[in-house]
Amino acid sequence: MADNPFLDRRFHIRWSRLDPQHIESAISEALDRAQVAIDRIAATPLGEVTYENTFLALEHATEEINEAWGKVTHLQSVADSPAVRAAHNAMLPRVTSFFARIPLNLELWRRLGAFANSSNGRALQGVARRFVDETQADFRQAGADLPEAQRQRLEALQAELAELTQKYSENVLDATNAWQLVVTDESRLKGLPEHARTTAREKAAAKGETGWLFTLHQPSQEPLMTYAEDESLRREVWSAAVGVGAESPYDNTALITRILRLRAEKAALLGKPHFADLVLERRMAKSGARAEAFLADLQQRAATAFQRECRELEEFRAQQTRQPVRPLAPWELAFWAERLRQARYAFDEEALRPYFPMNRVIPGLFELARRVFGLEITVRPSIAGVAADDTVEVWHPEVKFYDVHDRTGRHVGSFYADWHPRESKRGGAWMNYLITGGPTAAGQRAPHLGLICGNLTPPTADRPALLTHREVETIFHEFGHLLHHLLGEVEIKSLNGVNVAWDFVELPSQLMENWCWEREGLDLFARHDQTGAPIPDDLFAKMTAARNFRSACATMRQLSLARMDLALHMRTADFVAAADIEPLARAAIAECLVPTEPPAPTVVKRFTHVFADPVGYAAGYYSYKWAEVLDADAFTRFQREGLFNAGTGAAFIEHVLSRGNSADPAELFRRFMGREPDLNALLRRSGLAPAA
Structure with a gap:
């Protein structure tokens, strides 16, 4: 066991010992050890290179720093404090620079190339072949083939991007809390x-x-x-x-311009016309133009319904208020949309809330996982404080810890769940991983360790957390990501679980949401918190009838975010030349926006998906819609073969959840469905195409 708690690699993390004063020494030590390991690979005689002393050695070289830094970034997400933030930001440049330098290490690149081009390297098959090919592609995409001066510029650029995007994220959190x-x-x-x-x-x-x-x-x-x-x-x-991210002292305007400039410069250094083509080269979309074409196609299909929905809401408000038809104010949209839905379907979503107590939703989700995927999920006793060796520690009293076993009784992994908002916790919902297990060289399998977090409705003094239906979908969504990690069976950790193309990663998560709309799925958990009664038939009928209420507007909102993201990263010069990016951002997506008076600002200054990470969803927000096509289509197999069909669930594990990035994602989808994806499945589910 390491003396520094951040370097303690035990499966059950001792959160009570993770004091920010230990961060600098831990990360420095882990970086030094990783650098020694990389230097050793880079010094291997060219005539002695093997798979084990090059590619596999590189894989193992960064495991400790990945785990240690993962604990630091996680604390910054769920337990932010001045001390944690200062320690994180002090080490961020060193960590970023270290990882940026790896593919720019010429001697290391020569050793990898020497093995890959050897007879043994060319003879590799299966996962090892995929690992070598993906590693080489990673290196080339990160600048391994650039001249020295450009490699140095790329390293500096990456470090600055890490600091700028971290500041953007802090501004959004601080402005929200202020x-x-x-x-x-x-x-x-x-x-x-x-x-x-x-x-x-x-x-x-x-x-x-x-x-x-x-x-x-x-x-x-x-x-x-x-x-x-x-x-x-x-x-x-x-x-x-x-105003979040748009007003002093948390104004992100200058940060956005600088981030876009640096991303464009990075793309140019690597021979790409813009950042979108750089990012998407190895994703399913392959290019910015293809992603834009996909979005434009969806927009065209939704346009007529979108215009009708906008007009209907304006007419409804006018009729209710006995005023002329006019565009609504932005702060009127949600209010009048809810009034229209109640009028049209006699459905108030709040009527569902008592049927979604969290203390039933979670067990119902676990029962679904048992039936479909053969998993047994059990909660472990835990404590938010110093614990004995046989007790699990968590970082906050609300956090729970679970063990997951498969049909054979094998411990496949464990996870933490942290569902309610706190001022020290970033917004949104997410899944992440802390330890990647999987098959070992000794022929065994180590368990994975992950986490799921959200900012959902909290309990009150006298009632449990009563969730909205959308919040229930959020839990199922993040759990789908978690399954992708926990069920990974890839021996190369960097190819495991969610380490896949970003326009494929949302398939498992979005697939899970489908059960939240099926009567059989809801009956596992949707019970009134006081009476225990299931959702009444008439309420369920209203809920499903209203499912596609203003679905074209919902589609257009997603398209607006995705199109703005691509515009920012494909036509960057126009945006960075502007005094304020907001008017141009709005103009780029005007056709996708519900007309309001006054016009509503875009989310560009609080768009953490795109600007809170050096890459993240930048030029990749379209992935949500892309993966929606995949999940809507994949779910038709469950509908056809049975919502709780264990054989179908096993096939999804075999072809998708267990495979990570060990094969091309398009091929994995074809193996599960037996064909290419069908866009019409999404259109039918959204009510934008006739039922089959």
């Missing part, structure tokens, strides 16, 4: 659901305030924007939300 609103006049809360009022009152009391406290976290903001009848209240919250 705003709160205390309402003292209860009449302003007319229309707000009782659970939202209760939560707001408890938040106010916890901060010593009298009244109801609201924040920009989704569980607080969304009910207010959807149900509060006080338009001035909605406008105040909307104004604060669109």
Whole structure:
């Protein structure tokens, strides 16, 4: 066991010992050891290179630093503090520079090439062949073949991108946490659901305030924007939300321009016309132009329905208020859309909330995993503090820890789950991994360790967390990512689990959401928190009838984000030349936006998917829609063969979940479905094409 807790590689992480004062020494030590290992590979005589002392040695060289740095970045995501942030940011340049230098190490590149071009290298098959090919492609895409001066510039550029994107992320988090609103006049809360009022009152009391406290976290903001009848209240919250990342001292404008410049320069150094072509070269889309064409095709198919939905909402509001038909204000959209849905389907989504208590949703999800994928998931006792060796530690009292076993009783992995918002926790929902296990050289299998996090509706003093249907989908979504990690059977860790093309990675996650719309799936967990009754038939009928309510608008929103992302990274020169990027960003996606008065700002200054990571979803946000095509089509096999068909589940494990990046993703999909993907499956599911 290592003395430094961040270097302790035991499976059960001792979170209580992960003090930020240990970060610098731990990461420095791990970096030094990794560099020694890489130098050893680079010094191997060219005539003595083997698979084991080149490619495999490189794989093993970075395992310790990957795990240690993963703990640091995770703490920064779920338990941010000035000390954690300072320690993280102090080491970020060194870590970034270390990883940027690996593919730019000329002597290392020569050894890899010497083996790959040898008779033994050319004879490799299967996973080893894929690993060699993918590693070489990684190196070339990172600049291994560049002249020395350009390699040095690329290394510096990567380091700066890491710092800029980290600052962008911090600005969004800090701006979100900096705003709160205390309402003292209860009449302003007319229309707000009782659970939202209760939560707001408890938040106010916890901060010593009298009244109801609201924040920009989704569980607080969304009910207010959807149900509060006080338009001035909605406008105040909307104004604060669109100001995140756009106002001093958390203004991301200059950061965006610099990030885009550096990404464009990186693409140019690597011989690509723009960043999108660099990023997508080895993804399923292959190029920015093909991704844009895919989005344009979907947009064209949704355009007529989108225009009709926009007009219908304007006419509905005019009829209800006895005013002329006009574009709605941005803070009116969610409110009047909900009113229209209730009028059309007699369906209020809040009526579903009592049927989605988290303490039933989670066990229901696990039962689904048992039936379909043969998994037994059990919670382990845990403590948010110092624990004995046989007790699991977690980083916060709300966090739970689970073990996962397969049909044979084999421990395939474990995971942490952290579902509710805190000021020290970044927004959104995500899955990540802390330890990659899988097959070992000794012929055994080590378990994987992962995590899933969210910012979902919290419990109140007298009731459990009652979720929206969308929040239930979020849990299933992140669990799909988790399965991709935990069920990986690839002996090369860097090819395991979610380390796949980004336009393929959303297939398992989005596939899982489908069960949230099926009666058989819902009956596993959708039970009233007080009576235990299932969702009544009439409510279920209304829910499914309303499923595609304004689906064209939802489609266009996703297309707007994806098209803006591609525009930023394919026509960067136009954007960086502008004094403010916002007007150009809006113009690039105008056809996809619901017309409002005043026009709503885009999310460009708080678009963490695209700007909170050196790459992340940059030039890749289209992946959500691309993978939706795959998941809608893949689910038709479950619908055809049985929603809980264990054979179908086993086939999905065999061809997708267990395979990681050990084969081309298009080939993995074909193996599961027996054919190419069918776009019409998504259009039919979205109500944008006739049922088959």
